[in-house]
Amino acid sequence: MTPAMTTATPSRRERLRAETIADIKDAARRLLVTGGPTAISLRAIARDVGLTAPALYRYFDGLDALVLAIVSDLFEDLRTTVQDIAADHAGEEALTRIAHMARGFRRWALAHPAEFALMFGSPVPGVTPFSGLCGPIVDAGARFGETFFAVLGEHYEHHPYVGEPHDLPDAALRELLRPYTETFGDRFPLPVVYLFVAAWTRLYGIVAMEVFGHLAWATTDVEPLFEVELARTVRQLAR
Amino acid sequence: MTPAMTTATPSRRERLRAETIADIKDAARRLLVTGGPTAISLRAIARDVGLTAPALYRYFDGLDALVLAIVSDLFEDLRTTVQDIAADHAGEEALTRIAHMARGFRRWALAHPAEFALMFGSPVPGVTPFSGLCGPIVDAGARFGETFFAVLGEHYEHHPYVGEPHDLPDAALRELLRPYTETFGDRFPLPVVYLFVAAWTRLYGIVAMEVFGHLAWATTDVEPLFEVELARTVRQLAR
DNA sequence: GCGAATCGGTGAACGGCGTTTACCCTTGCA
DNA sequence: TGCAAGGGTAAACGCCGTTCACCGATTCGC
Known part of the structure; x- marks a missing residue:
């Protein structure tokens, strides 16, 4: 919602955030290919990324939203x-x-x-x-x-x-x-x-x-x- | 494995067992229609039938086997x-x-x-x-x-x-x-x-x-x- | 008829899950 | 400098499948 909501000036914070989101998605897709759709779990993703499960809620509204994005x-x-x-x-x-x-x-x-x-x-x-x-x-x-x-x-x-x-x-x-x-x-x-x-x-x-x-x-x-x-x-x- | 392995003389025990199995399957199918495939859970079935979850293992080798039977x-x-x-x-x-x-x-x-x-x-x-x-x-x-x-x-x-x-x-x-x-x-x-x-x-x-x-x-x-x-x-x- | 084995059931526990809550530290901005 | 927002954590709740130890009742062989 900042004035730079488009891709202008990715502002350190936004850059880190984008990286984390990419990491989360990557981990989820790794789990997907190795274990099938049901293997996608917030806790497993969090372990892979090096976070705790609740932290993922800062990036996605929950498991369903994450799967939807993927x-x-x-x-x-x-x-x-x-x-x-x-x-x-x-x-x-x-x-x-x-x-x-x-x-x-x-x-x-x-x-x-x-x-x-x-x-x-x-x-x-x-x-x-x-x-x-x-x-x-x-x-x-x-x-x-x-x-x-x-x-x-x-x-x-x-x-x-x-x-x-x-x-x-x-x-x-x-x-x-x-x-x-x-x-x-x-x-x-x-x-x-x-x-x-x-x-x-x-x-x-x-x-x-x-x-x-x-x-x-x-x-x-x-x-x-x-x-x-x-x-x-x-x-x-x-x- | 008794001599009466076919349907001859359903022997009280076997009759009760068959009834329980039918109850379990019915409960599972109710859960299936109301909540979809993922709604089938041993604990929910056990609640419906009036048993505890481990009891179901006397009848099926686990959730997968039950689903397979269904x-x-x-x-x-x-x-x-x-x-x-x-x-x-x-x-x-x-x-x-x-x-x-x-x-x-x-x-x-x-x-x-x-x-x-x-x-x-x-x-x-x-x-x-x-x-x-x-x-x-x-x-x-x-x-x-x-x-x-x-x-x-x-x-x-x-x-x-x-x-x-x-x-x-x-x-x-x-x-x-x-x-x-x-x-x-x-x-x-x-x-x-x-x-x-x-x-x-x-x-x-x-x-x-x-x-x-x-x-x-x-x-x-x-x-x-x-x-x-x-x-x-x-x-x-x-x- | 009686002992023993099997069957069917329980409660407790382990580890995993999604999600919520309360709390905290850091970052960034005025 | 101060303060709000962002991003992280630990703890907890209530689910889940599964295993284990235990126990009463039933059934069967003698």
Whole structure:
């Protein structure tokens, strides 16, 4: 709340504070990767950082707030990862770029299973309330979705949606997708959004099942299946 | 280990024991539905049942074992639910029966979000080890999958798989799906199994995202999307 | 019928957890 | 120089899973 609330003159105090916050987050993420989401505990973090547990309350409102902040950071990490992949393939067809991004998403998830579980797993507390009280996470998730929407937008610039008659009347669709339009506006024809959400659920389904080990009964290597589903989905997205 | 290890002569002691076990499980499931997976605690259960926490160790090896037993029960519940739906639609086309079963799966998941999270959510501890040390769950999950495979079998009796050339050579496919064949044998052509797993990941993806609240940013009512995806998937399964 | 073993239960304790409170020292600013 | 705010601590409360020693009742073999 000082006049220098932006990044101007980080004032010794603020610098130390920022460092401590970074240390806390680092410790939390170390615990996350080594022991899973439940291994994140204030006392363990405090031990790692060299503080006592109550001291952490000077930096976060409690364990939930800390985890929330970390989830936001993770979304940002994942977003830049996917974004970079999109940039690496600049110039290629938009839909093939999306395919690359989807592969990057899967790779990231497999490389960071605990983080993925924290971000995309079951929100334990009240099963849904978790998603309720987390404005920052919604924002971070929105920015993440934005990167996909951006590339999808490129595609529909060159291949405008021709509007094959959809099962749902447009009025009903507009009502259904109101949460989307409230967040992202109306950049796309609603049937396109619909297709995109369907594609996203497929990507999530196969990656989540793989990361959570729910496909171990079926196969040793999910990658071929992933590629087949990805090809099908992108083809469908190209309508 | 008594000579009457089967259900013969339930011997007073065994009867009381079975009742207590049922009470414990009931209490645990009450806690599960009211407070989510993390609300299951030995002490809370003991309070509900009218015991002390250590007493529960006479019935279960610890919290994890108890939760494991409950997950097995839940899989059995879900299995009979889906099975009953299949029976209700006996005589109909096999693939439309599968569609009904899929709808039943979604309905059950939406009606039992906490249970669903426990069964199909992120296995928190070591992210994968959970699935590792749980033979009974694998069995229960296998029985659950079996009910779908049974109906799928009916379909391929009447419409034998014609074997459109698959992207993968059969030898590679056999290797990939070895875990499946070890559990379920070789009742189906492997490409069929492949199609089935793909269908299952789609069903899981859309239902899990809905139950976990990960689709709230997009839509208020997932059902139309679900129906569209279901139709697409069943159509694909009919190849 | 009686002794002995097993079963099922308890209370106490250990260590870990999140969180709150009261207190303190240091830093930074007027 | 003084004083307020920031950042830290120790102690405590009430949860948790788990282990241990102990004990009464039940059951079983003789």
